[in-house]
Amino acid sequence: MNKGNTMDKAPLFKKKPAARSMALFCVFALLFLLCISSIAIGTRDVSLQEVLGALQGQIDTMGEASVSMRIPRTLLAVIAGSALGLSGAIMQSITRNPLADPGILGVNVGAAFFVVIGLAWFGINQQQSYVWLAILGAGITAIFVYVISSLGYGKSTPLKFALAGAATSAALSSFTVAVVLPRNDIAGGVNSWQIGGVGGATFGSIQLVLPFLVLGILLSALVARKLNSLALGDDIAAGLGENVAWVRIIAWLSAVLLCGATTAICGPIGFVGLVVPHLCRLLVGVDNRWLLIFSALTGACLLLTADVLGRIISRPSELPVGVVTAFVGAPFFIWIARRQRVKEL
Template identity: 70%
Template sequence: MTPSTAATSTARGAHGALKPLSLLCLLTLLAALCFLSVAIGTREVSWEEIFAALNGQVNTVGEAAVAMRIPRTLLAVIAGAALGLAGAIMQGVTRNPLADPGILGVNLGATLAVVIGLAWFGMSLASAYVWTAIIGAGVTAVFVYLIGSLGRGGATPLKLALAGAATSIALSCFTLAVVLPRNDIAGGVRSWQIGGVGGATFDTLNLVLPFLLAGFAISLLSARKLNTLALGDELAAGLGEKVALARATAGIGAILLCGATTAACGPIGFVGLVVPHLCRLLVGVDHRWLLPFSAVFGASLLLLADVAGRILARPSEIEVGVVTAFIGAPFFIWIVRRQRVRDL
């Protein structure tokens, strides 16, 4: 082995050793944010009340306030992880740096399906919300992919982004048209459409958790297939990969994550766009590392946005969907300016 080869091998080994350490640091940050989330709110609480509430006591108003923040914190963690992971999956499946559950219209498809269920079919069962949102997300994802596949060149990243943007605008208009004549549901729907985790309960968590766990499992098991798809369809097929099946499997995982999260929190945007890009700066493009990093980073980002929303507007709150929009919109503009059209 030459000295240059040995140096390269040593550098790669050192870089590889940094990935587990970076993941551990992210998990430590997430744990600290979880503690901040149960400690900070519109009502100030003492350390004694925090620890008492964490031990299951609700004898005072402060302890009851902390107890209400616990399911909110857990929902923010799993929702952020789901959105970050779904964004990484969608960017890998479409090979599009602008892919995101919000930009491709998947979240809005789930939103429209839930609104139609409420307004036209009198949907009341909590489990029906989740199934309806997942179906809406799935139909929208397939529709956007089919539209983006039309014409010469197939489903190019630019065509998918344009198809998703156009579909998002249309779905927003349809949702507004369904809600406007229904004053009985308009207030609740508009509040839910902002996107937030403030109304979380353990019942909500128990309802969406099976769908999210299935989505996490399918998505994380798709890492190797996404690495192969990144080489291009022809080369992936030459290596024995069933391209259509690989895309469909990974897509199902992302749809489960987006649909269940939208049903529980409303359409929260930009987390799936911002997080995978930041994680690539840490771990590169290997999806075996990118996917778990995106999940942990997404959980940390959404939890941080929720805590910031409580601090910035005291004694009121800013919904987490508004905070993520303030973070994500400038980031989206930066990506568009950084990427040349032919590279999208």
């Protein structure tokens, strides 16, 4: 086994429940501080009094109005980051592939493609419909990538899986451009949405996707322990009494719900699901009972950080969160790929 594989490194808090609990507390504290920063930092400077007033529902001043708009944005960043981090951890656990990620495997792009098709060809303009289209697109794309990577000589390998996902993602991105190009009436909005961001969030839009995200989280909790058995290999997992096929189906459904619903409201945001699980494995190891919890919380921290940085870097305008995560995730992807032995992939 390659010693450079981040999925095999000894975790910092291995077999230390007290230390893991302390790490969990630290991540919660960091998330809380980032939420406060997200509410307070923006293109308009606000005072502590205005922040407190906005949290109490007051919008009498421009500062309080600005803060009141940042509250649902902050909540959406937390929810979306958690969903993407969790879905990435699930995909990597199912496939035993360190390169698995909703963006790299084309799942997010597939979700976006179906939304664009519904908007451009069928005139669907209701957000509730977008959620169903995105989940359908994410599911079909995930199945397609898995089938393509399984074709040819030998079984599906991490490299074949990543290449199939990258090719599918590129093809669907091109198809999306072809669909949008002749439609000047929707081109601007679609292109802005495809970059990926949490700006313009409302409590109403969050409520639309919340049931799907909650269902995805519950399903992931249901299979967390079972994913540990799958990590030993399908034959051993079956010998331990696990129904391997059903575990995979439930886990994939969980990941599809999480990334599909997130894409519907935020657009395709990449690399969060790649970066976060690797960082969390360095902390708590490969036990999915801990890994999934930490991936959700750390994903929220990462997306909040990216959103706050996007507001600071390009003041007085804003840099979309999808661009910031790409700056972080692309080098990390290259590093992960280089740390693997290509022949073993």
